[in-house]
Amino acid sequence: MSGPTTPRAKTSFNPTTPATSRVQAAQSIQASPHYTTTRRHSLYGVEDRVIIDPGSRIWKVGFSGEGRPRDVFLARGKSGASLWSLRRATDLAERAEEEKLLEVNLQSCLRSVFHDSLLTDPKARKVILVEHALLPLYIKDIIARVLFENHCKVPSVSFASSHLLSLFAVGRITGLVLDCGHLESVALPIFAARPLYPHLRTTTLAGARLTSHLRALLLMFGTYLPPPTSLSAAVNVPAANRATRVPQEVLLDSVVEEIKTRCCLVGDILGTNHADARETTPGGDDGSDFDVPPSSDYTQSESEFSHVGSESNVSSHRESSSEFSVITNPRVLPADAPRGENHLQALANLYTRHSTATQLQMRVMPPPSQQAGTGRGTLIIPGWIRERAAEVLFEGGDVDESSVAEVILDSLLKVPVDLRKTLASSILVSGGTAMLPGFIPRLHAEIIRALSPLPAPTKQPARPDKPLPPQYDRYASLRTLLPYFAILNNPSPPPPMSDRARANAGKAPAFSPAILSWVGGSLAGSLKTGGVEVAREKWDEENTNHDPDQSMDITADFEDRAARNILPDWTRTPLPSGAPPANPPRLPVETEVGA
Numbered sequence: 001m002s003g004p005t006t007p008r009a010k011t012s013f014n015p016t017t018p019a020t021s022r023v024q025a026a027q028s029i030q031a032s033p034h035y036t037t038t039r040r041h042s043l044y045g046v047e048d049r050v051i052i053d054p055g056s057r058i059w060k061v062g063f064s065g066e067g068r069p070r071d072v073f074l075a076r077g078k079s080g081a082s083l084w085s086l087r088r089a090t091d092l093a094e095r096a097e098e099e100k101l102l103e104v105n106l107q108s109c110l111r112s113v114f115h116d117s118l119l120t121d122p123k124a125r126k127v128i129l130v131e132h133a134l135l136p137l138y139i140k141d142i143i144a145r146v147l148f149e150n151h152c153k154v155p156s157v158s159f160a161s162s163h164l165l166s167l168f169a170v171g172r173i174t175g176l177v178l179d180c181g182h183l184e185s186v187a188l189p190i191f192a193a194r195p196l197y198p199h200l201r202t203t204t205l206a207g208a209r210l211t212s213h214l215r216a217l218l219l220m221f222g223t224y225l226p227p228p229t230s231l232s233a234a235v236n237v238p239a240a241n242r243a244t245r246v247p248q249e250v251l252l253d254s255v256v257e258e259i260k261t262r263c264c265l266v267g268d269i270l271g272t273n274h275a276d277a278r279e280t281t282p283g284g285d286d287g288s289d290f291d292v293p294p295s296s297d298y299t300q301s302e303s304e305f306s307h308v309g310s311e312s313n314v315s316s317h318r319e320s321s322s323e324f325s326v327i328t329n330p331r332v333l334p335a336d337a338p339r340g341e342n343h344l345q346a347l348a349n350l351y352t353r354h355s356t357a358t359q360l361q362m363r364v365m366p367p368p369s370q371q372a373g374t375g376r377g378t379l380i381i382p383g384w385i386r387e388r389a390a391e392v393l394f395e396g397g398d399v400d401e402s403s404v405a406e407v408i409l410d411s412l413l414k415v416p417v418d419l420r421k422t423l424a425s426s427i428l429v430s431g432g433t434a435m436l437p438g439f440i441p442r443l444h445a446e447i448i449r450a451l452s453p454l455p456a457p458t459k460q461p462a463r464p465d466k467p468l469p470p471q472y473d474r475y476a477s478l479r480t481l482l483p484y485f486a487i488l489n490n491p492s493p494p495p496p497m498s499d500r501a502r503a504n505a506g507k508a509p510a511f512s513p514a515i516l517s518w519v520g521g522s523l524a525g526s527l528k529t530g531g532v533e534v535a536r537e538k539w540d541e542e543n544t545n546h547d548p549d550q551s552m553d554i555t556a557d558f559e560d561r562a563a564r565n566i567l568p569d570w571t572r573t574p575l576p577s578g579a580p581p582a583n584p585p586r587l588p589v590e591t592e593v594g595a
Helices: 002-012 022-028 092-117 137-149 162-169 207-221 231-236 253-262 311-319 341-353 383-393 404-414 417-424 439-450 476-484 499-504 513-526 536-542 554-564
Strands: 050-054 058-063 071-074 127-131 156-161 175-180 185-191 201-203 223-225 360-364 377-381 427-430 532-535
Touching: 050 092, 050 513, 058 092, 058 513, 071 092, 092 137, 127 137, 127 162, 127 513, 137 156, 137 536, 156 162, 156 513, 162 175, 162 185, 162 427, 162 513, 175 404, 175 417, 185 404, 185 417, 201 404, 207 253, 207 383, 253 360, 341 383, 377 383, 404 417, 404 439, 404 476, 417 476, 427 439, 427 513, 476 499, 532 536
Parallel strands: 050 127, 127 156, 175 427
Antiparallel strands: 050 058, 058 071, 156 532, 175 185, 185 201, 223 377, 360 377
16 A cells, blocks of 8 residues: 555645735745834835834844834943943043043944844934933933944934833823833823923932842841852851851842842832731841941931941941932831831831741852852842832932832922823833832832821920911822822722723733833834934034034033034923023124224
8 A cells, every 4th residue: 555655645745836926925024033024125225213222221122113122231331330320520521531431332332233133234224212301412412423423324313202102102192101210210291292391200219229229238137158168068067157247249230130130029018007917927037137237327318228237348338328328217117216226127127027028049159258168159138128128219208309109299290280180090100120020009009108198296286275387288289189090001900999090000001111112112113203303414414514533622522512413302492482592692892993
């Protein structure tokens, strides 16, 4: 039977080329095996634009029309720090040097975007730059100069608001967007696709503050097990005898970042009444068995956990105490609680009793002084630090630094009254810090908590016939909006208290908060509805008569750059009709003949 079947199988296999039209063949060509999109050709090459979401640390890049970025990478300078910060040198010479270094770093990042991440020709791609609301104008000028003049030479650059693009990603054009990034958290109301920039509110409580706070907590309450000096010591010496304080050399930036992104979470609101709470934790109290380090003075404006470490390195921590900014006015302890060591230990014990997270162990490289050991050291992370490190983002009451919930309410106070209900029911949270598990539900709970009625005053009036003055209620005018608050991308929304909240809470697509603005830029690029577009021809025309190499005066170079800037800037609002110019023209001085 094998004889007749074998020839039949051979004759039945006849490969032929399917007869399809040229149009169908062009439509079937895919740009990538991972994305079902096509490449449409135009005068500049292909119409799919390059979407770049530049952050101070994390960059997200890709093509328009796609559902996720092609590459997400950590953009750092040569020193390993962020590309830029909230500080800027006051001296013009130092400022020019900083800008030159930033330009070199941006050149490296943008060259990596086109030649390593996207593998495309920049001269044939239009670029949409996701513009953050408080991105300084000089940084935008440097990015545009690199894209237009260096090896990139892109046809055009469009600047689009990141908050507006985040709303586009969830199919809305009206809402209140909170972008919680690395350097700052910014709340911006948007109505009918128009950002209301005068009502923008910001705070520095963001990812950088959480990182420094987490580092301070680990230095103070963490435990470090150095590697044993020999294999026999690993068996004979118990781990409790090797436990020490956490050295500073162990907590590298990469280690703290990994702990923050992979181990931390956001716990529920911890009130003052916890009679029914459990008294012990399954993870134990290994990290709080050691003595609390000495402290000098504790004021309301200074960090509680600034002075960490042992006796030998107190001075080094005092120099960097401004980096360790943490909870200065915790609401879980009485206001009259003693400050200092007992206060910090009581706060740690309270968090330990009511923590549900278990402690974790992490293998880390030992400091250079302990390189003679066998293997790596062990960093023990207490569970309450994992759960309560993010409390620094929600502790408000500071005049200069509002919490992430207070910036939303402060922005609502500034918008017109007839827009408050619409914006309160359409809150959207984006940014990398918002990816912490439990962040968005905790934010909603903090908003409800901030709008709760104030407690009755316990202070008695000095004179019985003269009552006490009324308490200052900051958000009294927003209390009527309490049933309407809803977060669009809340993964676990609470029971709605109104039909409007039921229609909006948790209805956004399940995009990660970190890529919301990039997805909106991808959508805007595919629909050809980006922001303000600056063509390369216009840039070259404006910069034809300017040669920065021939200018030796730094002050004149800065003034010239500010005068010739053609980039969009929302801070430069147009003057009303009839307003005098800012710099009136000078009239020529007439001199008398023969004087």
